[in-house]
Amino acid sequence: MTLWIILGIIVVVAGYAVVTYNNLVSTRQMSAEGWSGIDVQLKRRTDLIPNLLETVKGYMSHERETLEAVTNARAGATSAANGTPAERAAAEGQLSGALGRLIATAEAYPDLKANTTFLEFQAALQKVEDEIQLARRYYNGSVRNLNTAVESFPSNLIANAFKFEKAQYFELDSPADRAVPTVKF
Structure with a gap:
């Protein structure tokens, strides 16, 4: 009987480990x-900028000076494309400010x-900005879920054993950078 209890506990623990993993x-x-x-959305925005300029x-x-600031910020955002979310957010924040x-x-x-061409680019830019905001919310929500699972007990035991790491949020640094460029028609 004790053997069955021990076997049952092992099966439950193994099952929990598999589900958690x-x-x-x-x-x-x-x-x-x-x-x-x-x-994808940041690339769409970056691709719109030369035509807008x-x-x-x-x-x-x-x-x-304003045109050069946008051009330089776009170049910075393009070069940060393979960086961490924090590096990417800093570059994209500068680009958002320059576009504003x-x-x-x-x-x-x-x-x-x-x-009409300028108005079309403004509308396209506004749409992309809205899509970036939605994508950022989705990403940050999934990062929150991952980070919670990685840090919470007992799932952190499985996370540490299999080297799961916390992910970085995609956040803009300053409140001015957080503002979406205002597009008026």
Whole structure:
């Protein structure tokens, strides 16, 4: 009888270990999927910027500093594409700030504000910004679930045994960078 009890306990513990391991793997995959979604949206935004700048250049030729800031921030975001979420967030925050300044400066040019190409790029940029926000929420939610599982007892025993690590949140550093560029029609 004691043998059956011991065998039963071993089966229950092994079953718990398997279920916990599979949960950790699933949560890690959701986190990777979320990061992929952010990456796709950030690439879409980065790809929109050269066309937006070309449209704006003709109207804002003496706003060279603003245009260069967007170009440099885009280059920084592109080079940070393979970095950690924290590095990527810093670069993307700078890009968001530069885009916000560009859109704000464009308000001073009535002809530019009426240009249909510029309006189309503004709408596309706003849509991408909304998609980035949704992707960031999904990613950060999956990271929260993974980090909770990695740190909580007793799942942390399985996580440590199989070298599961906490993931980084995708957060923007400053409150100004957190603001989505305002697009007015």
